[in-house]
Amino acid sequence: QQQVRQSPQSLTVWEGETAILNCSYENSAFDYFPWYQQFPGEGPALLISILSVSDKKEDGRFTIFFNKREKKLSLHIADSQPGDSATYFCAASLIYNQGKLIFGQGTKLSIKP
Amino acid sequence: GGIITQTPKFLIGQEGQKLTLKCQQNFNHDTMYWYRQDSGKGLRLIYYSITENDLQKGDLSEGYDASREKKSSFSLTVTSAQKNEMAVFLCASSILGDYEQYFGPGTRLTVL
Numbered sequence: 001q002q003q004v005r006q007s008p009q010s011l012t013v014w015e016g017e018t019a020i021l022n023c024s025y026e027n028s029a030f031d032y033f034p035w036y037q038q039f040p041g042e043g044p045a046l047l048i049s050i051l052s053v054s055d056k057k058e059d060g061r062f063t064i065f066f067n068k069r070e071k072k073l074s075l076h077i078a079d080s081q082p083g084d085s086a087t088y089f090c091a092a093s094l095i096y097n098q099g100k101l102i103f104g105q106g107t108k109l110s111i112k113p
Numbered sequence: 114g115g116i117i118t119q120t121p122k123f124l125i126g127q128e129g130q131k132l133t134l135k136c137q138q139n140f141n142h143d144t145m146y147w148y149r150q151d152s153g154k155g156l157r158l159i160y161y162s163i164t165e166n167d168l169q170k171g172d173l174s175e176g177y178d179a180s181r182e183k184k185s186s187f188s189l190t191v192t193s194a195q196k197n198e199m200a201v202f203l204c205a206s207s208i209l210g211d212y213e214q215y216f217g218p219g220t221r222l223t224v225l
Contacts, residue, residue, distance in 0.1 A: 034212065041218065043205070043218050045215075045216065046213045089155055089156065093212075100161075100171070105154050105155045106154075
């Protein structure tokens with residue numbers, strides 16, 4: 001049973017475009033949602049995160065949009081750069097149990113120059 | 114800043130063999146984690162240790178043992194390696210009660 005699902009599995013956009021990565025979850029009790037970025041040969045690194053009390057979180061070119069009713073969120077990467085090419089993981093957890101992150105299967109993003 | 118070191122970087126073992134992966138962190142973090150990453154899949158939690166004398170099972174603990182030797186080190190043992198276990202094993206750490214987890218570069222396990 002996949003509690004956190006991501007789509008698409010892979011995505012290619014042109015440099016300068018906005019990349020949109022989608023995530024959905026099953027457990028309505030989840031209240032913390034981080035996005036991790038992973039480059040080949042490296043471990044994931046936290047990119048941006050949101051709590052369920054918010055519907056939007058921005059950090060530079062990266063924005064999370066969160067829809068609690070539909071149990072969906074998305075990561076928007078504006079003005080995509082070749083250096084953004086990586087695999088992006090959406091994860092979810094309960095605030096009181098933040099050690100147990102449930103990860104999606106990832107979206108591999110490629111930016112064409 | 115700090116760093117997480119995982120050894121070895123590549124581990125090749127025989128089916129049925131007992132194998133140990135090691136993780137060291139110098140963040141002075143209380144909490145440490147072991148994840149398994151299969152190709153095309155997300156990360157799945159194997160074991161975690163909230164503080165130095167704690168050990169908790171994750172969703173994928175069967176077939177694994179873990180040991181928190183001291184605050185800075187956390188080991189994972191594959192008790193009997195199986196061919197379907199070929200994956201990258203990632204160690205992570207975090208401040209107690211904090212959300213952000215810092216990951217090491219991983220150990221890639223190959224079972225012959």
